[in-house]
Amino acid sequence: MVRVVLITITLMFLALFLFIPVIAVFAEALQKGIGAYFAAIADPEARAAIRLTLMTAAIAVPLNVTFGIAASWAIARFDFPGKQTLLTLIDIPFSVSPVIAGMLFVLLLGVRAPLGGFLADHGIRVIFAEPGIVLATIFVTFPLAARELIPIMQAVGSEEEEAAMVLGAGGWQMFFRVTIPNVKWGLLYGLVLCNARAMGEFGAVSVVSGHIRGHTNTMPLYVEILYNDYRFTAAFAVSSLLTMLAIATLIAKRFLERRVVPAKQEQDDLAIKVAA
Amino acid sequence: MSIELRNISKKFGDFVAVDNINLHIETGELVALLGLSGSGKTTLLRIIAGLETPDTGEVLFHGADASDVSVRERKVGFVFQHYALFRHMTVFENVAFGLRVIARRARPAEAAIARRVHELLKLVQLDFLADRYPSQLSGGQRQRVALARTLAVEPKVLLLDEPFGALDAKVRQELRRWLRRLHDEIKITSVFVTHDQEEALELANRIVVMNQGRIEQIGSAEEVYHHPANAFVYNFLGNVNLFHGRIENGRVFLGDTAVELENTHAHAHPETGKAILYVRPHLLEIVMKPNGKQTFPATVKSINPAGPQVKIELVAEWGDLVQVEIDHDRYRELHLEPGANVFLKPKEQKLFVYSI
Numbered sequence: 001m002v003r004v005v006l007i008t009i010t011l012m013f014l015a016l017f018l019f020i021p022v023i024a025v026f027a028e029a030l031q032k033g034i035g036a037y038f039a040a041i042a043d044p045e046a047r048a049a050i051r052l053t054l055m056t057a058a059i060a061v062p063l064n065v066t067f068g069i070a071a072s073w074a075i076a077r078f079d080f081p082g083k084q085t086l087l088t089l090i091d092i093p094f095s096v097s098p099v100i101a102g103m104l105f106v107l108l109l110g111v112r113a114p115l116g117g118f119l120a121d122h123g124i125r126v127i128f129a130e131p132g133i134v135l136a137t138i139f140v141t142f143p144l145a146a147r148e149l150i151p152i153m154q155a156v157g158s159e160e161e162e163a164a165m166v167l168g169a170g171g172w173q174m175f176f177r178v179t180i181p182n183v184k185w186g187l188l189y190g191l192v193l194c195n196a197r198a199m200g201e202f203g204a205v206s207v208v209s210g211h212i213r214g215h216t217n218t219m220p221l222y223v224e225i226l227y228n229d230y231r232f233t234a235a236f237a238v239s240s241l242l243t244m245l246a247i248a249t250l251i252a253k254r255f256l257e258r259r260v261v262p263a264k265q266e267q268d269d270l271a272i273k274v275a276a
Numbered sequence: 277m278s279i280e281l282r283n284i285s286k287k288f289g290d291f292v293a294v295d296n297i298n299l300h301i302e303t304g305e306l307v308a309l310l311g312l313s314g315s316g317k318t319t320l321l322r323i324i325a326g327l328e329t330p331d332t333g334e335v336l337f338h339g340a341d342a343s344d345v346s347v348r349e350r351k352v353g354f355v356f357q358h359y360a361l362f363r364h365m366t367v368f369e370n371v372a373f374g375l376r377v378i379a380r381r382a383r384p385a386e387a388a389i390a391r392r393v394h395e396l397l398k399l400v401q402l403d404f405l406a407d408r409y410p411s412q413l414s415g416g417q418r419q420r421v422a423l424a425r426t427l428a429v430e431p432k433v434l435l436l437d438e439p440f441g442a443l444d445a446k447v448r449q450e451l452r453r454w455l456r457r458l459h460d461e462i463k464i465t466s467v468f469v470t471h472d473q474e475e476a477l478e479l480a481n482r483i484v485v486m487n488q489g490r491i492e493q494i495g496s497a498e499e500v501y502h503h504p505a506n507a508f509v510y511n512f513l514g515n516v517n518l519f520h521g522r523i524e525n526g527r528v529f530l531g532d533t534a535v536e537l538e539n540t541h542a543h544a545h546p547e548t549g550k551a552i553l554y555v556r557p558h559l560l561e562i563v564m565k566p567n568g569k570q571t572f573p574a575t576v577k578s579i580n581p582a583g584p585q586v587k588i589e590l591v592a593e594w595g596d597l598v599q600v601e602i603d604h605d606r607y608r609e610l611h612l613e614p615g616a617n618v619f620l621k622p623k624e625q626k627l628f629v630y631s632i
Contacts, residue, residue: 163354169346
């Protein structure tokens with residue numbers, strides 16, 4: 001009885017807050033027919049927003065994955081002063097509201113700030129331009145890869161890396177042949193999460209963007225503009241693209257999780273055997 | 277290649293792992309570093325490999341200082357305690373790794389690599405497992421793959437960290453014999469770390485007994501077992517009974533009984549003072565009648581007749597527990613029962629007295 005009630009509540013909750021909205025997005029997007037749907041996506045402003053979003057992710061994701069690997073490796077392998085501080089600092093973007101992060105960049109790099117003024121004098125606009133959007137996105141996404149990789153790096157341990165060195169491997173050979181393959185599923189997982197967040201980020205990007213149509217609108221910002229203009233079909237058409245990204249991310253996440261967990265499991269089994 | 281360690285010390289924080297160690301290992305020797313965990317033996321092994329940098333002192337390979345030679349250039353083979361096989365590579369690729377990372381101009385051709393890998397896998401009798409992954413192997417098989425992988429780069433020195441520690445007893449025995457044969461065949465200078473005295477005694481040409489970062493004794497199995505340098509070594513190599521006694525005018529007293537000991541291996545004991553006496557269980561005889569001052573009384577507490585020797589636990593007159601091992605023939609002669617009052621007679625020439 002209790003089971004039935006709990007399952008029913010869970011399912012109703014999911015239906016109300018997840019399934020119905022997702023279906024509604026697609027229903028609303030296709031309301032005026034498939035032609036109107038594609039027309040909305042093919043609109044030059046929509047295409048510019050999609051392009052900017054893809055570009056932002058294409059810059060932010062590789063940078064953050066690189067940072068994530070470096071930070072997690074340093075944290076898992078070495079003891080150095082300030083290690084705890086670094087761990088705390090990595091979490092800042094999680095604990096700070098994205099809007100505040102955006103404001104921070106405006107304060108620092110806006111035309112009236114010394115640094116921003118200096119850059120503007122040399123013809124570089126950061127705020128209300130693409131660089132600001134990329135910066136804000138990097139800030140918001142940078143814990144994702146590192147957080148995912150730190151526990152995996154720690155679980156794998158350094159013995160295999162030492163073995164590689166004793167066998168004559170150089171630093172990079174060790175890194176690409178042993179370190180990276182050992183964490184590859186966790187790395188992909190972090191990459192997927194990082195990408196989803198980079199494409200979907202609204203708050204921080206909204207502050208630094210300036211909403212210049214066709215120039216500084218990412219997909220989430222463009223959806224808001226369309227919605228405020230009462231262009232619902234177009235708004236939902238672009239939303240549906242983001243929704244599809246979310247669904248693809250979830251599927252990839254499921255798949256990768258299954259790969260990451262057995263790897264950890266195997267490590268544990270080994271540890272148990274050794275202990276015994 | 278010979279190895280020479282000079283004044284090696286290493287600290288981790290406040291903990292002194294290795295304390296001013298000097299050691300010379302000849303070309304082709306098989307040496308055991310024997311000690312309890314925390315005695316610094318693994319740290320010493322890692323220093324030889326270059327995986328750890330000593331705070332002071334130097335490591336010489338073949339007479340040349342290796343302090344500035346990096347791990348990858350030292351030409352040492354290191355077998356890790358938990359093997360450290362590359363889990364994402366097949367057995368074949370694991371063994372081939374050391375050959376594949378050689379700079380391109382010096383690297384053997386693919387066919388030569390394959391030939392060498394199969395040769396090594398045959399040597400460790402695992403050629404049929406070439407396509408498996410480490411997780412699909414048993415502990416003993418992993419160990420042998422790790423050895424083959426290490427030998428692939430033709431190291432000048434082979435270092436093994438607790439090579440049989442994670443294996444069950446049967447497999448351990450087998451691998452031990454196999455390693456001994458392998459060493460006889462390829463004559464590579466080898467050092468292995470172990471906490472198992474039996475393993476050290478059986479395998480090594482020479483044994484280095486370590487304790488708290490220092491070397492207590494270096495010697496052959498015969499030397500460390502029969503002529504231990506001090507109480508620690510005697511205590512560590514094999515079971516031992518420990519008696520608190522005293523020395524008066526060169527005579528040893530246990531409890532109230534004066535035990536006259538001729539030819540004791542007394543180590544710098546004074547004429548008078550407290551002493552600790554160590555006797556191995558099989559070096560105590562059980563007799564039914566006292567024999568002057570060479571025996572002391574004890575009561576049988578329990579008897580364990582399983583095994584090649586009968587293990588008997590007794591309580592000495594003054595309350596200490598005493599372990600004695602006698603052979604089955606003698607046991608049948610004695611008709612021992614728990615509670616029986618008997619006398620113990622040390623075979624004095626094997627008795628050690630240490631003044632404290």
